[in-house]
Amino acid sequence: MPFGDVEVMTCPGGRIGGGQPRFTDNRVRQARIAAIYREDEAKRLRKSHENPEIEQLYRESLGRTLGEKSHRLLHTRYAPRERI
Numbered sequence: 040m041p042f043g044d045v046e047v048m049t050c051p052g053g054r055i056g057g058g059q060p061r062f063t064d065n066r067v068r069q070a071r072i073a074a075i076y077r078e079d080e081a082k083r084l085r086k087s088h089e090n091p092e093i094e095q096l097y098r099e100s101l102g103r104t105l106g107e108k109s110h111r112l113l114h115t116r117y118a119p120r121e122r123i
Contacts, residue, residue: 101109
């Protein structure tokens, strides 16, 4: 059974800059941020650990939360790379 995407946001206030139009001002950015927060607040399901699909993924495939298998499959290791 396919599972939904997992999104992780670590930017303060969420990811509002990347992929957005470059030429704008703070008024437009603030309006965009407010719209994103309004949409998020209206969602029925807002917490990944309460998502039935994530619970099913752990139950059927990953085992326990923070276990070896979930850690190996869901965590990323970063390595320095030479700029091209």
